[in-house]
Amino acid sequence: MKPIFIFTVLLAVAFSIPANAALDLPAAPPAGLTQLQRISLPDKPLRGYGSLGGDFATYGADPAHPILSILLIRCADSEKAAIALAKYHSDLRCLKGVTETSISLPGNQIPVAAIAGQGEIAAARSGDRLVIVAADNHDTLLKGLGALDLASAAPVDFTGAAHVPTFLDKLDRWAIGFWFPGPFMTPDNEEATYDIRQRFDWAKKMGVSLQFCVGLNQTNSAEGLLEDNGKRWAIGVARDMGIPVFVQMQGDATPGWIARRYGDEMQQKAPG
Numbered sequence: 001m002k003p004i005f006i007f008t009v010l011l012a013v014a015f016s017i018p019a020n021a022a023l024d025l026p027a028a029p030p031a032g033l034t035q036l037q038r039i040s041l042p043d044k045p046l047r048g049y050g051s052l053g054g055d056f057a058t059y060g061a062d063p064a065h066p067i068l069s070i071l072l073i074r075c076a077d078s079e080k081a082a083i084a085l086a087k088y089h090s091d092l093r094c095l096k097g098v099t100e101t102s103i104s105l106p107g108n109q110i111p112v113a114a115i116a117g118q119g120e121i122a123a124a125r126s127g128d129r130l131v132i133v134a135a136d137n138h139d140t141l142l143k144g145l146g147a148l149d150l151a152s153a154a155p156v157d158f159t160g161a162a163h164v165p166t167f168l169d170k171l172d173r174w175a176i177g178f179w180f181p182g183p184f185m186t187p188d189n190e191e192a193t194y195d196i197r198q199r200f201d202w203a204k205k206m207g208v209s210l211q212f213c214v215g216l217n218q219t220n221s222a223e224g225l226l227e228d229n230g231k232r233w234a235i236g237v238a239r240d241m242g243i244p245v246f247v248q249m250q251g252d253a254t255p256g257w258i259a260r261r262y263g264d265e266m267q268q269k270a271p272g
Contacts, residue, residue: 021152050076082162089160177209
């Protein structure tokens with residue numbers, strides 16, 4: 001068999017295999033429902049997520065009371081889409097009144113968040129797109145998921161297991177935190193008996209983050225060193241216990257070793 005013939009056959013086979021379809025809103029409303037509204041959301045840059053845009057549609061029989069909504073989100077790439085799904089998945093399950101359940105589709109057992117007295121939500125991602133389907137009950141949610149062409153978009157991620165960078169959680173999931181003044185500060189007269197680790201146990205139990213302040217060492221001979229005595233140890237303990245840590249670089253008076261190196265700049269007149 002000639003090589004050129006083999007190449008031609010392989011090329012024909014390659015072009016005959018259909019590419020996975022991109023996730024999109026249903027081409028037609030779910031059975032028994034009418035599309036009540038559709039909104040196009042233009043792409044906007046968002047810190048940590050890149051560019052996000054999409055489409056939102058509601059369905060039902062009464063325009064004043066939709067019973068199903070589907071949000072399609074277009075992300076900058078598949079990695080950013082994985083982060084967006086994971087962030088939504090974890091944040092939703094932090095809310096009070098949300099419990100975990102599931103729904104069955106052919107070949108898939110999909111995790112679902114059930115909200116007491118409101119309905120159920122499922123989310124899925126394929127490539128650089130994700131969909132969030134919300135319904136007033138289990139059967140309507142099943143209709144909404146069934147209207148999506150999930151089989152053609154395979155593989156589809158329903159779990160949202162990607163790692164979410166901690167800084168994305170700073171102002172919402174870990175918004176409540178406490179300053180950690182230093183691991184070796186103990187209550188008066190308890191220096192010999194006080195167990196410092198109980199502070200970490202408390203933070204873990206309460207579900208809060210710890211904030212550390214690290215500044216420049218003021219000693220003249222400490223050029224380039226941080227004033228982090230004991231704090232590295234404390235940060236390591238928090239990390240091992242799964243407690244989120246945020247480090248703030250705080251500037252005190254300019255150390256002598258900076259003033260000496262940049263003497264000309266330090267002696268300039270103030271502007272104005």
